[in-house]
Amino acid sequence: MSQNRTVGVLGLGSMGMGVALTLVERQFDVRGFDVRQEAVDALVDAGGTSGPSPKRTVQGCPVVIVLVVNAKQVEAVLFGENGAVEGLAPGSVILQSSTIPADFARSCAARLAAHGIEMLDAPVSGGAAGAREGRLSVMGSGPAAAFDAAGPVLEAISGTVHRLGDQHGVGSTVKTVNQLLAGVHIAAAAEAMAFGVRAGVDPKVLYEVISGSAGSSWMWQNRVPHILENDYTPLSAVDIFVKDLGIVLGTGQALSFPLPVTAAAHQQFLAASAAGFGREDDSAVFKVFQKLSGIVIGSKDEDESD
Numbered sequence: 693m694s695q696n697r698t699v700g701v702l703g704l705g706s707m708g709m710g711v712a713l714t715l716v717e718r719q720f721d722v723r724g725f726d727v728r729q730e731a732v733d734a735l736v737d738a739g740g741t742s743g744p745s746p747k748r749t750v751q752g753c754p755v756v757i758v759l760v761v762n763a764k765q766v767e768a769v770l771f772g773e774n775g776a777v778e779g780l781a782p783g784s785v786i787l788q789s790s791t792i793p794a795d796f797a798r799s800c801a802a803r804l805a806a807h808g809i810e811m812l813d814a815p816v817s818g819g820a821a822g823a824r825e826g827r828l829s830v831m832g833s834g835p836a837a838a839f840d841a842a843g844p845v846l847e848a849i850s851g852t853v854h855r856l857g858d859q860h861g862v863g864s865t866v867k868t869v870n871q872l873l874a875g876v877h878i879a880a881a882a883e884a885m886a887f888g889v890r891a892g893v894d895p896k897v898l899y900e901v902i903s904g905s906a907g908s909s910w911m912w913q914n915r916v917p918h919i920l921e922n923d924y925t926p927l928s929a930v931d932i933f934v935k936d937l938g939i940v941l942g943t944g945q946a947l948s949f950p951l952p953v954t955a956a957a958h959q960q961f962l963a964a965s966a967a968g969f970g971r972e973d974d975s976a977v978f979k980v981f982q983k984l985s986g987i988v989i990g991s992k993d994e995d996e997s998d
Contacts, residue, residue, distance in 0.1 A: 710823025782808030827851035886981030
């Protein structure tokens with residue numbers, strides 16, 4: 693394959709693996725890295741390749757996508773020992789698509805620029821399904837030349853690319869707002885569902901009625917089925933929203949801006965994590981209400997946790 697069809701993917705979790713497999717299917721030469729060997733093996737089985745470190749993995753890649761959990765992991769894969777910055781040629785482009793604070797995104801871009809590497813501040817939304825189907829929403833900001841260089845990759849993984857200007861940090865700021873709403877909506881959906889069931893409404897009927905009413909939301913329609921099926925296999929995770937809403941609140945503190953609804957939702961996710969549900973799907977915030985009120989949905993042991 694020609695070099696412009698070669699792309700690195702650092703982080704092969706539910707989002708990164710979905711992106712990597714989509715790119716393989718769309719005839720890119722995909723080189724992925726993850727600390728979990730089972731994830732690397734899955735990519736190789738699908739037709740991708742890997743390397744022993746981020747540095748070795750991205751050598752020869754003109755475009756690299758970073759999809760890891762948090763800023764600490766971004767720091768490690770980019771700038772740590774055998775990090776990607778050591779393996780990339782000047783003129784390469786990094787799509788930094790992890791959810792991180794905007795200030796950190798700006799810092800990463802400046803540090804990469806010192807090595808002649810461009811960065812797009814390009815967080816994504818759409819979940820694991822969107823990643824796997826190539827229909828992510830990309831919230832991108834950065835130089836026009838970087839958008840152009842990464843164009844074929846962006847087209848392959850996304851349904852929509854929002855070009856939010858040439859200033860790094862804007863993309864991550866918009867993603868922060870998105871995560872505020874997503875976290876609040878999940879927490880509210882779990883609370884509302886538990887409230888209705890505790891009051892005696894059949895849970896499936898409740899879901900159907902609200903789904904067609906003004907109180908519905910995308911998260912209600914997407915996450916409540918997990919609750920109804922008592923299936924908390926992590927597509928996202930409770931601890932992801934502990935982290936993401938923490939970013940929202942930290943940004944609010946820096947701006948001296950009150951975020952009372954976000955703070956309440958953050959406490960719900962913290963409670964779920966403290967109860968042992970942190971690695972379960974984010975809809976497991978519902979389990980806190982189960983423990984408090986004794987409501988039961990589904991046939992599995994409701995107290996079971998990972």
